[in-house]
Amino acid sequence: MARKQGAGPAKTDIDMTPMIDMTFQLITFFVFTLNFSTAVQDDRVQLPVSQLAKPAEGPSVEPITLQLMSDGRVIYSGEPVSLQDIGGYLENEKRVMISVSKEPSTATVIVRADGRSTTGDVQDLIKICQEKGFEKFVLRAQYDESN
Amino acid sequence: MAAKREGLSDKIAIDMTPMIDVVFQLITFFMLTLKTVITEGDFDIRMPLGASAGAAWEDPLPPVRVRMTAGPDGERTSLTMNGQPMGDFEELRRRIIDLVGTGPGSNADKTEVELDCDPTLTYDNVIAAVTAVSGMVQPDGTVVELIKKIKFAPPKKN
Known part of the structure; x- marks a missing residue:
C-alpha cells in the first residue's frame, strides 16, 4: 500500500x-470513393433494369434530363411538373439554347422514366420534346449487375 | 554543454x-x-421529326416490327415480331439473331426495329424489348451488338 501511495496517481499512456x-485507412477509403459526378439521379424514379445498360464513354452533348415518375409527372430541375406543363419549360430550354446560338436539335434529351410508368406517357413526353425541336433521345436504364 | x-x-x-x-x-x-452511384446506361432511340421520318431513311431492309399489347393493369399480354407471336424476350432475341446474323456480314446495321406498344403498357417492358433487340451478353461477359436503330411507332390515338 505504501508503495502505491508513493507513486501517486499512475498516468496511463x-x-x-x-x-x-485505422482512421487514416478510413479517410483514404472515403477519399477514393468520393464521387464528383454530377449525374442526375433521383430516388423518386426507379429505372428499369437492363443487362446492356452500359454507361456511355463520354458525357452527352447538351444534355437535358427529364425524369418521368410512375404517376406520369415529370421531374424537371428537381420539381415535379405535370406532363401538360413540361412544354413550357422545354420552350425555355429551347430559347436559352437559341440565345447561345445552339440548335435545339443538337441537344440530347435523356429520358429517365420509371419502370412502372406507362409507355404512352413516355411517348407523349418524347412527342412534346419533338414539338419543341429536340430530336436526339436516349432512354436511360439501370445496369443489371447480377451477371 | x-x-x-x-x-x-x-x-x-x-x-x-x-x-x-x-x-x-x-x-x-x-x-x-458518400453517395453510392448506381451504374446507369443509355439506349439511343431514333425519333426524327415527323416530316423527315420517311425521307431521311434509306434502308433497303424493311423494319422489324415488334408489337406489344397490354392488359388492364399495364402488364404485357402478347409480344409479336413481324406478326409472329413470341413467348418471351429471349425468344425475340433468338429470332432477331436468326434474322440479322452476328459477326461480319451481319445485317444488324441496316435493320431498324419499330416498337409498337399499347399506351398503357408498363415501360419496363419497353426496356426489356430494347435490350433483347439491341444486343446479347455472352457467358464470358462480352456483348454482341445487334440492332441499334430503334424507334417508336407513332402513338395511337384513342
Whole structure:
C-alpha cells in the first residue's frame, strides 16, 4: 500500500497508433470513393433494369434530363411538373439554347422514366420534346449487375 | 554543454489531440458526402421529326416490327415480331439473331426495329424489348451488338 501511495496517481499512456492507423485507412477509403459526378439521379424514379445498360464513354452533348415518375409527372430541375406543363419549360430550354446560338436539335434529351410508368406517357413526353425541336433521345436504364 | 546534451536525449511528447480532431472531422465529412452511384446506361432511340421520318431513311431492309399489347393493369399480354407471336424476350432475341446474323456480314446495321406498344403498357417492358433487340451478353461477359436503330411507332390515338 505504501508503495502505491508513493507513486501517486499512475498516468496511463494509451497507445494511439492503431487508432490513427485505422482512421487514416478510413479517410483514404472515403477519399477514393468520393464521387464528383454530377449525374442526375433521383430516388423518386426507379429505372428499369437492363443487362446492356452500359454507361456511355463520354458525357452527352447538351444534355437535358427529364425524369418521368410512375404517376406520369415529370421531374424537371428537381420539381415535379405535370406532363401538360413540361412544354413550357422545354420552350425555355429551347430559347436559352437559341440565345447561345445552339440548335435545339443538337441537344440530347435523356429520358429517365420509371419502370412502372406507362409507355404512352413516355411517348407523349418524347412527342412534346419533338414539338419543341429536340430530336436526339436516349432512354436511360439501370445496369443489371447480377451477371 | 552537459545540460544541452541531457535535453536532447529527452523524449518530446507530441500533442496528438488537434490532429485526431481534424482527422475525425475529415472522416465525418467524407462519410456524409458518400453517395453510392448506381451504374446507369443509355439506349439511343431514333425519333426524327415527323416530316423527315420517311425521307431521311434509306434502308433497303424493311423494319422489324415488334408489337406489344397490354392488359388492364399495364402488364404485357402478347409480344409479336413481324406478326409472329413470341413467348418471351429471349425468344425475340433468338429470332432477331436468326434474322440479322452476328459477326461480319451481319445485317444488324441496316435493320431498324419499330416498337409498337399499347399506351398503357408498363415501360419496363419497353426496356426489356430494347435490350433483347439491341444486343446479347455472352457467358464470358462480352456483348454482341445487334440492332441499334430503334424507334417508336407513332402513338395511337384513342
